[in-house]
Amino acid sequence: GDSVTQMEGPVTLSEEAFLTINCTYTATGYPSLFWYVQYPGEGLQLLLKATKADDKGSNKGFEATYRKETTSFHLEKGSVQVSDSAVYFCALSSPNTGNQFYFGTGTSLTVIP
């Protein structure tokens, strides 16, 4: 069945460091791919999304490109800030599975000054 595998955490970076969180997926057909962010004590919020191959989603300095050839959707940011400290979830949704959402296990990011 459809699934998402993302990089284990936790990840600790210094402010202004480069961030990569890996995400790969398994799906039939052509899923939509998402990155969600969860700040402490809050629900998940959409960070960015891509709905077809080679699309690049971007928001708040974060980017991820839908790579069908490698079935990947890695999250990147060139210069992280303390305020980026949160848990990041990769997810997919596909009409082949009734538009059900499949989430990865989450990657905790801590950015230190």
Place this chain on the structure above:
Amino acid sequence: DAGVIQSPRHEVTEMGQEVTLRCKPISGHNSLFWYRQTMMRGLELLIYFNNNVPIDDSGMPEDRFSAKMPNASFSTLKIQPSEPRDSAVYFCASSNDPAEEAFFGQGTRLTVV
């Protein structure tokens, strides 16, 4: 729209008691999801409704858990009897069909003592 609304935000109950969690999805959304989040198991899908009909309840842990969606604007998740291992944050999310993104509520933090 006020977003997905969950109540209560916090619930503390004694083992053996019945607990009911409530969710109001975003108006016009026809898919609703209940998730459970714990440190040990991460984010788990419990049940997925589409047009008020349960589509996939394979994630419901056991018979103590039940979920209903009597109409498009309301859903409940009931645990009877509750046990300490049910302590978690329970999230409700809703989306359109076909799914563009899932919108999450703020969650209900359940503590069973």
